[in-house]
């Protein structure tokens with residue numbers, strides 16, 4: 001039985017995906033109980049699919065290419081490799097363990113807090129490296145109005161550019 005422990009564990013869709021929520025949005029996000037990332041995504045005013053808060057819940061299935069927005073949790077620096085441990089929320093690992101979700105990711109936007117120093121938005125860097133996609137932007141907490149405007153304009157340009165790429 002695959003565990004939600006690495007980005008490589010599951011190489012297929014869930015065997016019974018009839019219970020999984022689906023999204024046709026080109027933006028997918030995770031927000032924890034504090035909800036900062038969700039508030040930022042709300043301010044963008046774009047359609048977005050939400051990765052379930054409960055790790056035990058059937059995960060979201062993306063239906064088209066998307067940009068992922070996610071916060072970093074628990075990056076602890078000090079020893080080699082320690083910073084990366086636990087930085088990506090388990091719910092996001094479960095979502096990316098679904099091969100179809102992993103194949104549709106095109107970019108990452110990181111949410112975090114600069115108080116965490118070199119671990120600022122570390123989860124976005126980890127996913128970008130694993131999935132070989134760019135980190136498009138980083139913002140703190142629920143983002144400023146400038147962040148909202150920059151991300152909205154950046155996403156328009158990003159998707160225009162993507163649509164011009166050869167298949």
Ligand SMILES: Cc1cc2nc3c(=O)[nH]c(=O)nc-3n(C[C@H](O)[C@H](O)[C@H](O)COP(=O)(O)O)c2cc1C
Nearest residue numbers: 031032034035036037071074075112113120121141
């Ligand atoms: C226990 C804990 C650990 C955190 N670790 C990091 C971190 O390593 N790097 C970072 O940039 N932000 C870190 N943060 C800040 C969160 O990423 C930030 O508050 C984010 O806005 C939370 O988004 P959410 O409310 O949508 O979950 C941490 C926050 C908490 C509570």
